[in-house]
């Protein structure tokens with residue numbers, strides 16, 4: 001069973017004078033994982049609430065598998081929502097029910113048969129086959145979110161919306177929950193939209209990323225494209241918070257206090273970095289790597305190196321000029 005295809009066409013949502021979502025055009029293909037990232041108030045939650053019809057759009061079209069849900073009756077929206085699972089930052093489990101009975105809840109509402117067997121199957125899928133009798137307060141945060149995921153999957157949704165689903169978890173547990181979401185995506189083919197303010201989450205799970213600022217999607221692309229060539233200032237901030245491969249202000253000040261000239265160079269397989277280093281060293285210039293990192297995303301490697309060059313200025317200028325043609329290079333100055 002394929003995941004849902006989502007298509008935003010010029011979607012807008014106003015709350016009075018606030019444009020929470022402003023003219024968003026975006027397509028999520030079936031089975032894709034989209035990461036939506038932005039700072040608080042950027043419009044991420046509103047965007048997701050439009051998808052399941054909890055908020056209504058002020059303008060534009062929002063198509064799920066080709067059907068526009070804008071203006072749909074509440075009755076029709078309810079059947080659309082049956083195909084959508086949702087998980088939350090605070091898990092939203094019913095504290096008076098055991099884990100199993102939380103998972104069973106949507107099956108009860110749907111009047112499904114063989115509920116016990118389905119519930120056990122779901123608990124096993126999320127790695128909690130032996131915790132069905134536990135109450136939420138007896139479970140760790142990660143286990144609660146696993147119950148939340150099992151509950152969201154109970155009615156066989158084709159789309160899963162995750163609103164800051166790992167924000168209340170520590171890094172290790174976050175990693176485990178993201179792994180589980182990946183398994184959901186791979187094994188069940190479900191489309192997933194993950195809202196987050198952490199670029200590490202996008203990096204470890206998403207195929208595509210949409211960066212939101214003041215209601216707009218200001219940057220969109222594959223995770224590799226956006227991480228390796230961020231365009232907007234907000235995207236650059238998110239990317240550097242995750243990759244930490246460029247010196248921050250304090251580190252730059254420390255590095256600039258020593259002699260030589262500093263360059264931050266983008267590394268890709270075509271950057272020509274090592275050839276340029278060989279040439280400048282032949283001219284007697286010393287080259288030292290002082291900061292940097294290389295990472296692999298979607299099977300492609302890229303990174304940034306900060307190098308200190310000391311020696312003949314015209315040879316260093318030539319190094320700068322040559323690399324400008326093949327990669328991103330910036331000279332750090334005070």
Ligand SMILES: Nc1ncnc2c1ncn2[C@@H]1O[C@H](COP(=O)(O)OP(=O)(O)OP(=O)(O)O)[C@@H](O)[C@H]1O
Nearest residue numbers: 015018019020038039040041042043044045046047
């Ligand atoms: N029901 C509402 N009534 C009025 N304004 C709202 C409502 N919901 C959201 N907003 C406003 O819309 C804008 C976007 O809010 P939204 O919650 O979608 O952002 P967000 O990116 O999800 O932020 P956060 O990460 O803090 O949840 C904000 O300015 C917010 O104050």
